[in-house]
Amino acid sequence: MSLTRRDFARKSAITGAGVALAGSVGALATAPNALASTDTEEAGEESAGAHGGVGYGPLIPDPDGILALPAGFKYRIITYSGRTKLESGEFTPSNHDGTSTFDGPRGATLLVNNHELKGPRANWPHPVPLTEGLVYDPAASGGCTVVEVRRDHVAEWVGIAGTSTNCAGGNTPWGTWLTCEETEDKAGQNGMTKDHGYVFEVDPSDRRANRDPKPIKALGRYAHEAVVVDPKRGHLYLTEDAATPNGLLYRWTPPEGFCHGRGKLRTLADDAGVLQAFKCFDSGGKFVDDLSRATKIGTVYGVDWVDVPDRDARTTSVRKQFTTGQVTRARKLEGMWWGDGGTYIVSSYARDESPVQHDGAVWFYDPKRRTLTLKVLLGVNPDPSADGNFDGPDNITVSPYGGLVIAEDGEGLQHLFGATDSGRTYPIARNELNIGTEEEPEYSEFTGVTFSPDGSTLFANIQEPGIMLAITGPWKRQKR
Secondary structure (H helix, E strand, C coil): CCCCHHHHHHHHHHHCCCCCCCCCCCCCCCCCCCCCCCCHHHHHHHCCCCCCCCCCCCEECCCCCCEEEECCCEEEEEEECCCCECCCCCECCCCEEEEEEEECHHHCEEEEEEECCCCEHHHCCCCCCCCCCCECCCCECEEEEEEEEECCEEEEEEEEEEECCEEEEEECCCCCEEEEEECCCCCCCCCCCCCCCCEEEECCCCHHHHCCCCCCHHHCCCEEEEEEECCCCCCEEEEECCCCCCECEEEEECCCCCCCCCCCHHHCCCCCCEEEEEEEECCCCCEECEHHHCCCCCCEEEEEEEECCCCCCCCCCHHHHCCCCCCCEECCEEEEEEECCEEEEEECCECCCCCCCEEEEEEEEECCCCEEEEEEEEECCCCCCCCCCCCCEEEEEECCCCCEEEEECCCCCCEEEEECCCCCEEEEEEECCECCCCCCCCECCEEEEEECCCCCCEEEEECCCCEEEEEECCCCCCCC
16 A cells, blocks of 8 residues: 555654654764764764763774774784685685674674676686686676685685676575666676676575576566665565665565575566555655755655566666656665664765765654654765764664664775764774875775674675774774
8 A cells, every 4th residue: 555645744743853763773873074963064062972971982094005994902813815825725805795694503703795796808817717617608707706704714716707897786585686787788788698687696505506597587687786675565665776866765565475484586487566655745745856865864764665567677767757846866886784673775976966065964764654764864074084083984884882883985995894873973993094195095895794694794895905803802882
């Protein structure tokens, strides 16, 4: 049943405030340069000193020039492109991106690691090896590796090869990884021999299940970013990182009688289920054309869903199949993570399309109430080269210690940072690996932030050259 604008306006009016806050968590606030829940132009001074009382203290420079961490924390390099090797003898592929963890055999932790490599294989010194039986398109350079981590041993092997631009993705309740291609290349473009822009399933525990890769075409062909599964209702939610026009948030509803499980998605017909894009409206029933219109923490939109005309985008990109007024858009829809009964969704930044420019937002979609609530809004970073300010949120995870952990893909310095339920942020790590020059330093983004199943280890990647790190230390539940 559709949630109409009239229904949403009526429910909002009942609250007395005109806005019905959704979700089971409090409104998350923001970084020192962030925008608070009051008027955005007045928020800067109020949020000063936001690090006080939360987090783990200041970051200590790393003598090895890799990762600055708080006192008491340490890191371990798990894989390093061009240095560590796969079981088959090839070097670890480069450009690490989305990652998730799974329980492995005999106490091991398994990780599936995306490698965001686009275009022909000759463009990259360390593409994902074309392991027999695991290749979708032999011309493509991307894919996933599976990493097994034990206290005294690391092993890595190919999970899928011959895919392109494997950016983010998402884990499933049945213990697999959905890897997402952030591209719309068709056969004949950029050297590809098959169409790309799909989602593929990778099983970290069963190598045989990954043979003969098949795209899940029912989920659409577009510049996929991330995906989450609603474990209660069976819906899949997917983000699209694209521009001109901005990308969309999608929902896939499985066909009647379909039961999720290992390998079930790849058995679906190409047109199975219903793929829809979101359409938002405010408490007054007014259509919202772009999420960047929101300028206050706690803003809540009602959400409707509009059918996608041609999910395989045979002639027109999916996001371009909608006319003005049909759907809501957002710039750089990035990472997602399921938690607290819904999904957290990152929109990286906004410029001309927003009444107030900002450097990133995190929303929470509540499927029960069908509302989207603005939880985090980062103001424009005044000096990306100075430590202390955060911008460009990308990959995200829900922390077992409360709140969120967010990977930075912004300008200048790059961090992993946390955000508590009540609105404080704190640094967890800083990338100190300079891949630029001393005169013009450059630091690659963080990706693949995810905790081990037991919560003891935070895994994260430095995308370039491609380093997977395991961070341990005195984790503690953060104050609200």
